[in-house]
Amino acid sequence: MIPFTTLSAPAVPLRLANVDTDQLLPARFLRKPRADGYHHYLFHDLRRDAEGRPREDFPLNDPRWADAPILVADRNFGGGSSREGAVYALVDHGIRVVIAPSFGDIFYSNATKNGLLPIRLPIEVIARIWATAEGDPTAPLSVDLAAQTIRLPNEAPIGFDIDPFQKECLLGGRDDIDLTLEHGARLEAFERGYGQAFPWRRPATPA
Amino acid sequence: MSGPLTLFEKIWRDHVVAERADGQSLLWIDRHLCHEGSFHAFDKLARSGRPVRRPDLTFAIADHYVPTRDRAAGPRDPEIATMVRLLDENTARHGITQFGLNDPDQGIVHVVGPELGLTQPGITLVCGDSHTSTHGAFGALAFGIGASEVSHVLATQTLWQKRPRTLRITVDGALSQHVTAKDLILAVIARIGADGAAGHVIEYAGPAIRALSMEARMTVCNMSIEAGGRAGMIAPDDTTIEWLAGRRYAPKGAAWEAAVAAWRGLESDPEAAFDRELRLDAATIAPTVTWGISPEHAVPVTAHVPNPEDEPDTARRAALATAVDYMGLAPGTPLTEIAVDRVFIGSCTNARIEDLRAAAAVLQDRRATVPLMIVPGSSAVKRQAEAEGLDRVFTAAGAEWLDSGCSMCAATNGDMAAPGERCASTTNRNFRGRQGLGSRTHLMSPAMAAAAAVTGRITDVRQLISGAGP
Numbered sequence: 001m002i003p004f005t006t007l008s009a010p011a012v013p014l015r016l017a018n019v020d021t022d023q024l025l026p027a028r029f030l031r032k033p034r035a036d037g038y039h040h041y042l043f044h045d046l047r048r049d050a051e052g053r054p055r056e057d058f059p060l061n062d063p064r065w066a067d068a069p070i071l072v073a074d075r076n077f078g079g080g081s082s083r084e085g086a087v088y089a090l091v092d093h094g095i096r097v098v099i100a101p102s103f104g105d106i107f108y109s110n111a112t113k114n115g116l117l118p119i120r121l122p123i124e125v126i127a128r129i130w131a132t133a134e135g136d137p138t139a140p141l142s143v144d145l146a147a148q149t150i151r152l153p154n155e156a157p158i159g160f161d162i163d164p165f166q167k168e169c170l171l172g173g174r175d176d177i178d179l180t181l182e183h184g185a186r187l188e189a190f191e192r193g194y195g196q197a198f199p200w201r202r203p204a205t206p207a
Numbered sequence: 208m209s210g211p212l213t214l215f216e217k218i219w220r221d222h223v224v225a226e227r228a229d230g231q232s233l234l235w236i237d238r239h240l241c242h243e244g245s246f247h248a249f250d251k252l253a254r255s256g257r258p259v260r261r262p263d264l265t266f267a268i269a270d271h272y273v274p275t276r277d278r279a280a281g282p283r284d285p286e287i288a289t290m291v292r293l294l295d296e297n298t299a300r301h302g303i304t305q306f307g308l309n310d311p312d313q314g315i316v317h318v319v320g321p322e323l324g325l326t327q328p329g330i331t332l333v334c335g336d337s338h339t340s341t342h343g344a345f346g347a348l349a350f351g352i353g354a355s356e357v358s359h360v361l362a363t364q365t366l367w368q369k370r371p372r373t374l375r376i377t378v379d380g381a382l383s384q385h386v387t388a389k390d391l392i393l394a395v396i397a398r399i400g401a402d403g404a405a406g407h408v409i410e411y412a413g414p415a416i417r418a419l420s421m422e423a424r425m426t427v428c429n430m431s432i433e434a435g436g437r438a439g440m441i442a443p444d445d446t447t448i449e450w451l452a453g454r455r456y457a458p459k460g461a462a463w464e465a466a467v468a469a470w471r472g473l474e475s476d477p478e479a480a481f482d483r484e485l486r487l488d489a490a491t492i493a494p495t496v497t498w499g500i501s502p503e504h505a506v507p508v509t510a511h512v513p514n515p516e517d518e519p520d521t522a523r524r525a526a527l528a529t530a531v532d533y534m535g536l537a538p539g540t541p542l543t544e545i546a547v548d549r550v551f552i553g554s555c556t557n558a559r560i561e562d563l564r565a566a567a568a569v570l571q572d573r574r575a576t577v578p579l580m581i582v583p584g585s586s587a588v589k590r591q592a593e594a595e596g597l598d599r600v601f602t603a604a605g606a607e608w609l610d611s612g613c614s615m616c617a618a619t620n621g622d623m624a625a626p627g628e629r630c631a632s633t634t635n636r637n638f639r640g641r642q643g644l645g646s647r648t649h650l651m652s653p654a655m656a657a658a659a660a661v662t663g664r665i666t667d668v669r670q671l672i673s674g675a676g677p
Contacts (some may be wrong), residue, residue: 015522015525016526017522017526018401018402018500018501018503018526020501020636020638022636022638022639022640022641023638023639023640026640026644027617027618027619027641028618028619030244030619031272031286031287031289031290031619032286034247034250045639045640045644046639050626050645074522075402076400076401076402076405076435079401079402079435080337080432080636080638081336081337081636082335082336082337082351082352082353083244083353084247084353084354084355085247085354087353102402102405102435103405104402104405104435105371105405105406105435105437106337106351106352106353107353109352109353109356110353110354110355110356113353113355113356114355163229163230163231163369164227164229164230164231165227165229165231165367165369175255176355176359176367177255177257177358177359177362177363179367180233180359180362180363180365180367181362181363183224183225183233186224186225187224187225187233187363187365190224190225190235191235191364194235198221198329198469199462199465200327200458200462200463200465200466200469201237201327201329201330201466202263202264203238203263203264203266203324203325203456204324204455204456204457204458204459204462206455206456
């Protein structure tokens with residue numbers, strides 16, 4: 001995956017709570033091969049009206065934010081279905097950072113495995129980012145993963161929390177399977193001991 | 208971990224392969240279930256050239272996209288046919304057991320896993336589907352994962368996890384007549400919100416939980432994810448052990464005896480501390496229905512559609528207005544005056560045999576006045592229902608009695624509501640467009656859904672049964 005280090009770029013404000021993964025990627029597109037790119041389907045049904053025309057009031061349809069790589073939303077972003085396609089849709093569209101007060105746990109984990117940085121921040125900070133972006137859509141928001149900060153123009157940096165493991169994977173663009181296989185000897189020892197300690201946990205052979 | 212432990216902590220402790228200083232743990236995974244939507248994960252594995260480490264611990268079933276009509280002909284949509292074929296090929300290549308489209312054990316993965324005894328107390332179980340929380344009903348640590356994690360499990364039989372926090376929800380008292388596990392969990396979600404349990408594993412406890420059947424416990428744990436919970440679990444007891452005895456993949460003979468002895472101690476120690484606690488009284492819960500576009504929009508059936516103007520917080524007022532508008536409702540309307548266009552009884556939440564019995568009890572000698580689809584949770588549930596004559600009750604009531612799959616819960620197999628249509632549904636998500644583009648979903652229990660099918664509107668099943676209603 002592409003490493004994430006720093007980014008200074010415009011942020012698109014999405015004043016919506018409970019943006020579930022069905023909204024990010026409607027289920028009917030989940031069958032599509034990734035090779036075609038999932039950006040075609042990002043927010044597919046929220047972006048369009050009943051007749052399929054782009055809704056002018058949807059921020060991602062606003063030409064001023066067409067290329068903004070930072071998305072800033074309200075609470076419980078990415079709740080619902082575990083579909084990793086929701087992350088593919090954001091990433092293929094060019095989104096590198098999503099900021100929200102809270103995230104669906106599975107979405108959060110999926111994001112970190114695809115080079116998409118999820119940042120939890122209090123709603124007060126998010127409201128300031130929304131207001132700044134709406135006042136000046138070109139205003140850059142600076143994100144520094146190593147320092148764990150974001151910075152609005154003319155403001156002091158604001159810290160955010162991230163799990164050290166997920167930070168390491170994002171910074172290095174590392175596949176966590178590689179990391180796991182570094183523990184190969186340990187895993188083999190565990191597997192032997194575990195099978196002896198809990199023999200009934202293996203599926204019984206059907207009669 | 209030492210001292211008194213919670214059920215979750217006991218399971219976690221057993222499964223830690225390695226720990227990093229930063230708190231991440233590499234967890235052993237006992238059971239992995241996959242479905243035809245797992246093709247992204249198999250693709251990723253193929254690109255890395257890695258083998259499946261333990262094919263004996265993964266089981267596969269096609270459920271999300273499968274046709275519920277004319278099953279023998281297979282999927283007509285070429286993209287769906289490809290997904291089903293890829294699951295066949297991927298499982299064959301890696302030596303993974305699959306219950307195929309026409310296998311007698313086909314069904315929704317979260318219904319079949321328990322039926323076959325693959326789900327057991329004390330194990331870790333994962334699947335690339337958020338409703339994997341269902342399996343926690345057996346005292347397993349079960350949670351949904353994304354495609355990258357599915358490929359990680361296939362390659363290593365482990366997952367990196369940060370230890371979640373714990374939340375105990377104790378339900379005192381007893382549920383009233385015609386109030387079900389579905390009403391209970393909807394009431395919990397309304398209370399704590401759709402992200403109320405984010406980052407937490409929920410343990411459900413208390414007399415009202417102990418009194419639930421396994422089927423009902425699965426309904427409760429299934430919807431833990433709708434409260435944002437990482438997992439939901441219930442300590443095993445006699446109900447669990449009796450339910451598992453004799454299941455195909457459950458332990459046999461001496462292994463069964465050893466397992467039962469271990470399961471008996473698998474509960475939270477009396478002094479164990481939870482990060483959060485919530486108590487509620489089962490007697491205060493009424494048949495519960497959602498009016499909006501998030502499972503947290505759940506209210507007693509006796510309530511009214513909320514008026515966004517009553518909400519002081521600006522952001523929340525706007526969100527309520529959006530929900531009321533999407534649902535095409537007038538604020539203040541009694542829920543029981545909302546007409547429905549169709550009814551769906553199915554899904555991993557509510558399509559087990561008890562759910563179908565509850566629906567049949569309402570539909571007996573009554574007729575549906577709107578289209579009613581009934582999709583059993585598994586092929587085994589379908590056979591059982593037919594052996595009990597439930598299918599005859601359903602068809603006499605005018606319902607469509609179909610083959611098992613996710614069907615109109617995920618609406619990915621072609622079963623869906625039309626734009627603007629209002630569906631009373633026993634499923635788990637009332638998200639915008641979940642049951643088809645522009646569809647409107649009201650979540651409720653199987654008995655309530657059956658009652659809505661009879662009257663053509665949202666109905667308090669207690670009134671229908673007592674004769675006070677139509």
